[in-house]
Amino acid sequence: MYPVKYEGDIYRPPSEAKSLILQATIGCSHNRCTFCGMYKRKKFRVREFEELEKEIIAVSQMMPRTRRIFLADGNxxxxxxxxxxxxxxxxxxxxxxxxxxxxxxxxxxxLEKSVEQLRELKNLKLGIIYLGIESGSAAVLKEIRKGVTPQQIAEGASRAKQAGVPLSITVINGLAGLEGTEEHAGETASLLNKIDPEYLGLLSLMTVPGTTTHRCFKEGLLTPLSPWELLKEIRMMVEGLSLTNCVFRANHASNYLPIKAVLSRDKEQLLAELDRVIAKKAPGSLKSEYLRGL
Ligand code: SF4
Structure with a gap:
């Protein structure tokens, strides 16, 4: 019998598809974001160490060659x-x-951990933190009840950076509707420039029935972006980015156009490709020559 017990639905980043998943916590400790329905049915808790220990020991006997582990759930x-x-x-x-x-x-x-503590966690093989910031706009963050300001996000990210723990940041394309698209793109680029993450992932908003965000779009308080407007928002954001060496992916199933690039190396070519696709309004792939090999 497989010794790992999972409670409820399990979510993991696409890049952790081959990792062993252990559920160290259940749910999300915040669980208030207006667009997110992932953990609504779970009450947050940290699992008992002894219970997790038994599971880890049992699974290590079955899978002793495990190289990568992802600790679920939401945070x-x-x-x-x-x-x-x-x-x-x-x-x-x-x-x-x-x-x-x-x-x-x-x-x-x-923000609840010091740089020194994060450094210790890194020494214990914490190799990457997947951090959903969703937007860099103070107004959007407030609207979606993210519970933090752009300044707090920048401060938290800076601690990880100082400790040498790579960050994979997630932003949501279309989150502010057509009404807020320019602010969302511009302010997100400016926060990302402060963070200068190693990885950046862009998801297209897919509203979940039963959430406040879904209701806002349904009632016309926000206007959904068409695929082309979503691409224009990406273009605005990319134009404002000035990152050192960031692997940028927008290849989630929810994205209309798969993008893989290294920023800043590929920025100009990426902008040109986006312009080309937006102008033609023709679906295609941005995985052209300069973007291969990632
Ligand atoms: S988006 Fe992340 S932080 Fe917000 S409720 Fe969902 S899992 Fe929690």
Whole structure:
């Protein structure tokens, strides 16, 4: 019998498809974002260490060569520092070939940890934090009840940066509707420039029935962006970006056009491709020569 127990639906980043998933927490400690329905049926809790320990030991006997582990659910970074260190140490001991542990985090979770603590977690193989910022606009963040300001996001991200833990940031294309598209694109670019993340992922908004965001669009308080307007928003954001070396992907199933690029290296070519596709209003792929090999 498979020794890992999962409670409810499990979500993980696309890049963790081959990782062993362990549910260290249940749900999301914030659980208030107006567009998100992922953990509405779960009450947040951190799993008992002893229960997790038994599971880790059992699975390590079945899968001793595991190299990558993703700690679910919505924000395992909310686990208090001492306990998270204990879990990471246990994983290292149980899986001798372990290379990297990853998890989702909220900006609030980063603010609850010091640079020194994040550095210690990195030394215990915390190799990447998937951080959903959704937008860089103060107004949009307030509207979606993200619970943090752009300044707080920048501060939390800077702690991870100083500690040397890579960040994979997620932003939501179309989140502010047509009414807020320019502010969303511009302010997000400006916050991303402050963060200078290693990875950036863009998802297209897919409203979930039952959420406030869904209601806003349904009642006409916000106007949904057409595929071309979504691409124009991406273009505005990319134009404002000035990043050192960031792998940028917009290849989620919810995106209308798959994009893979390294920013800033590919910025001008990416803008030209976006212009070409927007002008022709023709679906295609941006994976042309200069974007291959990622
Ligand atoms: S923090 Fe993330 S998982 Fe939690 S409610 Fe917001 S979007 Fe959903």
């Amino acid at each position: 395992a970074l909310a686990i208090p520092f001492e306990l998270l260190s204990r879990i990471l140490q246990l994983l290292q001991d149980a899986f001798p070939k372990l290379e990297r542990v990853s998890l989702y985090g909220n900006p609030q979770d980063l």
